[in-house]
Amino acid sequence: MAQFSTLPAELRLLIWEFALPARVVEMGEPCDPDIIPEEDLRQAWILNKKHPAIAYVCWESRQIALAKSKLPRGVILAPDSITDARWWSKSTDIIHFNAPPEIINAAQRCRLADGLLDLMKVPILRKMVSISADVVHPFLRFRNRSDLPRSLVWEVICATKICIISLHTVCIRATVEQARELGLFGNGDEPAQLIDPFDKAAIQRFRQLWDNTKKEVSSVKFFDTIDTGRFTFRVERWLAEMSAEYIHFKWTSPPFPTPNPRDITALLRRYPDQRRSPEAKQYLVGFPRLELRIMFRLCPPALVD
Template sequence: MNNNSFHYFPRLPLELRRLIWKLCLPHRIAEEDTPDFLLDGNESRQACYGDRITHQNAQPPTIAFVNRESREVALENGHRLELDDTTSLAAIWVQPRRDVLHLNWTRLRYIVWGNADDPASPIAMYLWRAEDLGMQPSVVAEIIRPFSLKALFDHPDGADACDNPWFLYHRSRNQEVSDIAYCAESPSFSRLDVTMSAVSLHITRKTALRSGLFGLLGDAPVQMVDVGDEARLKEFQALYREYALEKEPAVQTLFETFTSPRFQAAVQAWKSQAELLILAYMWRLARRDNLDILGTNPGSAWLPQLPEQAFLGMPEYLPDAEYSPDERHPWVKQARESAPKLRPRIMVRYCTNECYIKERLPSNFGTF
């Protein structure tokens, strides 16, 4: 906001001025790390170097730098969060009552780093951090079960977007889903936002500001749109078509895909499989803890019923159809109720780097 354009602003009552400053605060997707594998060009055919936008998104909001009064409002609603265990950024600015806390990490990062056998995962600490801050957690689909846009692009006559690459598992166990299942008992963990794909709009900061789609002051460069929210997606698509279509025509295919029935069906299939996988890991934890609700035979939660001493293998059986949960079983009913509700979303970013110019990307970007 430029005070010179409204000379009577300083004369307004303090309470009203503070309310105006607060209205200027963004609602952000607070990223803990960079979205390297969402924007590497292998899946979406759009390469984008998201590092600079991620760091910009981690800074205090614009009003924190206007004057002392506006900075006080910014400090009342946000603070710097130190990330000692993060895989990328050391600190980010968060507004717990306004922001979504997002993690871009996937186990694929270990493959690229050359330590694929490392069982460590930041998911448990991340979920506990989100709970402690009272923030809505958000992750990428890959940590639960793969979702392949590339399969949808390469096989238009019908390919499974939910393939099952080995790198998700450490010793036949998906540690990330196990951590999600462990946290499912927390009453505050009722929903988990899941990013299915991402798109970057390569536009100027001035264009992003004028659009109003990236915060009132253009300081919310990362946005999320619910899968199925065609009206919201069309707003971003219209911005792209006006300012970036000629420079990067391939992105039009992305927007067309996001609103296609095939994409919607693929997302719903992924969601059903992901929910079943989480349920299976909740069952394994319940069996390990000998919860009474499972009764004398934990296998009774499944159809066909498992022998009393049998374990349900992961990922060999689920969510592939050899066993299915008995929806009439009391434990299954309770687990379905307590499991986090998955909310599939599409990440939309604006980027000023003009990444469609190959020389502007790092030399090894998108080579995996």
């Protein structure tokens, strides 16, 4: 540390900035009925909100960490906003909107709607938007969609042009030391990760970590199906259903003589591969680019014991 302190101040500041974790910063507390006990998910969420490790190294590093999590000049959050001020962090690349509980009251619905609309500001800040599939259209068929207006959700998604959709959440009850050994979760400082479900190498690394931990039913089912044709079919079916919802949202009086939107949406829900047909494609012009991801969360046992 003595040698580091002799470096020019400008260089030290650059090093501290480089050491900041690139976190997925979340809006709203997550809700997932498959993760039991529910407190595990809440504690994992709290872990992701804590200041990074470099905030506790020294005064200089702490100032950098705190400065990077301040709101931009001129931006003010309402006192009752669900948006965590840290979601504006300059070291953050992705802003994720969590699925709320299935049953919410009118006041909660209004706050959630305001939080969802906040996502429309994200592209201006050159950040990516991520939304839980349960907010838009549940990936798992037995799930209920969140109680937010469909038109509002689609308005936000279409405004982003490129939107990450988190299909499923996997909680891994590993220690920070175990994560560090495999170089996962940013050595424990990035406890929420959005991973491409078709990136087999990355999924395998998370599975390796998960194999040595306490397992829950939902994560077992996920790892049992992720490499199978069944999972691929479910993704195709979900994309077709999303396409049908988009057509329903956008087209009330289409300029196309035939077929009409209802026929196309019914066809998509019955035959997912029709998403690539010329008849469907004419209705899907402007359909936002969706990047599908799996949310992996680090939930150290010490947090839940």
